[in-house]
Amino acid sequence: MDRIIYLDHAATTYTKPEVLKEMLPYFTEIYGNPSSVHSYGRETRKALDLARERTAKALNADPAEIIFTSGGTEADNLAIIGTATANKKKGNHIITSSIEHPAALHSCQYLEKNGFQVTYLPVDEYGLIDPQDVKEAIKENTILISIMTANNEIGTIQPVREIGAIAKEKGVLFHTDAVQAVGSIPNDVRDMNIDLLTLSAHKSHGPKGVGALYARKGVRLNHISHGGAQERNRRAGTENLPAIVGLGKAIELATQDIEARNEKLRALRDRLISGILSSVEYTRLNGHPTKRLAGNSNFSFEFIEGEALLLSLDMKGIAASSGSACTSGTLDPSHVLLAIGLPHEIAHGSLRLTLGDENTEEEIDYVLEVLPQIVQRLREMSPLFNQDKGGKIYV
Amino acid sequence: MDRIIYLDHAATTYTKPEVLKEMLPYFTEIYGNPSSVHSYGRETRKALDLARERTAKALNADPAEIIFTSGGTEADNLAIIGTATANKKKGNHIITSSIEHPAALHSCQYLEKNGFQVTYLPVDEYGLIDPQDVKEAIKENTILISIMTANNEIGTIQPVREIGAIAKEKGVLFHTDAVQAVGSIPNDVRDMNIDLLTLSAHKSHGPKGVGALYARKGVRLNHISHGGAQERNRRAGTENLPAIVGLGKAIELATQDIEARNEKLRALRDRLISGILSSVEYTRLNGHPTKRLAGNSNFSFEFIEGEALLLSLDMKGIAASSGSACTSGTLDPSHVLLAIGLPHEIAHGSLRLTLGDENTEEEIDYVLEVLPQIVQRLREMSPLFNQDKGGKIYV
């Protein structure tokens, strides 16, 4: 294989040529500072406005409700820390889940160190949150519920609409990290009673280093970056114009034809899932069988470790990722895999294959050809694996 | 004039074609996540390392001392808030100046609300800080001195080396915001005893939305963004690779041939300054006559308001900026102009013309031709101006 088969779309995606094309003039020709009075500045302000309109439209929001940030991480930080500190007179309790992205989880942990209380809701074996749990966790002093729309590792899609309805009924703010969901499932913030929503361009064929927070009009929000009065004083720093233009275009494209794209992705994904489950024993699919992102698959292969698997796949031209600790240099494997109940040793042997538009059936078939051999080779090296005893010698 | 004469380089600059060229592959071809194990990720990690080396080299720093951020604002926030909170056991007093960029000033004000004490040192009529003042302001509990290398409005260059020596002698951390200085004056962090230094790519012909903080090895620094463990756990969020590549290249270019570039800029700037001062009465140059950035000029024209001036210049194809409040929609004019002792009404009538490589003598001469007429026209409309009485009827 000369070409690389890229199956790591949940990590990041390439910037689409038509997106890049819209960005290019803003590097070298229309480069003014949008805050400037002169015509160079005004041109860029127009582009900023257009990107804001496109982003708002994709979410059924109002342009004034869109705040551009440096990415999903900053948007999550702003949503959680910004609302918590702005609403602390109303209460100091936050509800989130145990499978959020670190950008949300660590924001909550930061708040815990600063006088807030956080409830981390458990999930079931598929990674699903029970809306009833959310409802029961709400207390007098609850000010914010932050639950991701879809999980970045196992792809499980949460009952966002139900949670939104509960939040509204109880008068609690509801934030959702939709970084993985945008372009994969429709996100209508009005219809779903979402008060704050995080997105990031580079997960949907936009550029890296730019994201957005939708914050419903009237939501009290403190800025978390200190400096100029950009973004109506909600986010300081010279606007990253080319990237913002790219985000606008990418989100516009990503939220078109979702169903057609998903159909294709789902077919490929299901081919991959059933192929792997039927050809590799001691393997499980992580995440929900149907309530999952169309492009996401996530497996655990017993007796082997994820990074070794990734390296082996890479040697065969397949780019993937893992929830193994050894990919990050820490010792604990993915908090998401632990939260759905996997024992550490099985969580370590996980593999995430996330598909995108450009993947083909041939590529999937190639993966199905090489993956079983790779798993077999690693198992043969593993002291945990004993063919004779049916493999199950670990505890 | 069909072409626009761009004299707003301190606000932002275009991305140089050779910088953009290096960035392009990282949008569409080499787009992996640097944290990924596979070869796509490894390629991007290499590019990240190269950008880090280039940036470090430009400052005489070590690559491990460079933290990439989303811009100068975030780097200032990280430097000031990150060191203050990490060192608060040692003390809670910070020294800064009254003419810092809002990114630094507002970070200090945020800290003041959170239990820190801040001394805002005054400046003289040229915008200079007296190192003796810094020395005398240091108390038992002083943990940080943050003084910008060069001012973004009036271009005054501070005695950074002297301040660095004092900081070192007293064992206090020294941060400098060098956003405007990089590429204009050499910044050797070892030689000048700088512990932390902020830079931003878009001020030096690099892309917007990316900056860097140099933080000397051993400096205690809390991260201020919460999420992934990128940048050795000092800055969370997927690395903005194309922009970081662009920053590395831009900083490399900007720190080459500084003297040759400055010579040209200085000649143009001095032509502009002497031309304006000799042809427009009731006008003053703001900032230091010689200790100023080679490309910076800043004037106050009595009896008129800055935004009206900018609009008029814009109609003549000249892009400039002002320290007037009316460009920002607030009421108070630039805190920098007030700090150097200008009365409000004069500060309102200020104009900043900042030059770059591509400006020519012809452009300067054109400005010298149209500016006096514009000022005259606005003065004739102004109730403050009375030709007969020598103009001085305001109080």
Next chain:
Amino acid sequence: MYSEKVMDHFMNPRNVGEIKDADGIGEVGNARCGDIMKVYIKVENDIITDVKFKTFGCGAAIATSSISTELIKGKSIDEALKITNKSVAEALDGLPPVKMHCSMLAEDCIKAAIEDYRKKHLKTEVNTSAKESVE
């Protein structure tokens, strides 16, 4: 940022100047805040027959000064008093939100000039009667 109409009134302001023997003069704003507007009116039979202004301020301040003088010229005092910052902004095809205070300036200044006219007018009458009684 600005509408074409604003730019037109900024670049070609109508009624700039002073009226030496004005019947009413209004001055509002202050140099500290970056805008001062001064309006001079001539009034005959309750009709504003002439109006001039001088303004220190931003583009929007100059444009609103210009349009507001146009709006009241030839109008009766009562009609002129109906001017509001909204009508001024509308006449300019809108103003950016951060500039709405400039249209306030125009409204206030026109009203100040009329008040001054009325005061003087009244004063003249009072003075006249005072004079009469003294003589």
Next chain:
Amino acid sequence: MYSEKVMDHFMNPRNVGEIKDADGIGEVGNARCGDIMKVYIKVENDIITDVKFKTFGCGAAIATSSISTELIKGKSIDEALKITNKSVAEALDGLPPVKMHCSMLAEDCIKAAIEDYRKKHLKTEVNTSAKESVE
């Protein structure tokens, strides 16, 4: 990320397997942390004549297992004991900082196998004398 040498030892690990009648067996690490290494040695006249390993772990763990077995094969026990995590990493042309703990695994495991050998060896002697005294 990894040197060519690491990748070579990862893709073509030397001495993979088990020795049924090993003289010493070492096992370190645990599945919780994501790496377990098991080393089997045959010893004759104080010389390690054969060595095999099985490893559950990342690329670096497998490569360090492989190289460390190569490093001790044919060596005397004393020489083998001189192995350190540094020498293992150097033999692989270096390891990324976050992976240095993997080279610890190899060092510890080799030492554990030798200790096991010595214990058994000693035990055998003790047992022998015990047997003798019983008989």
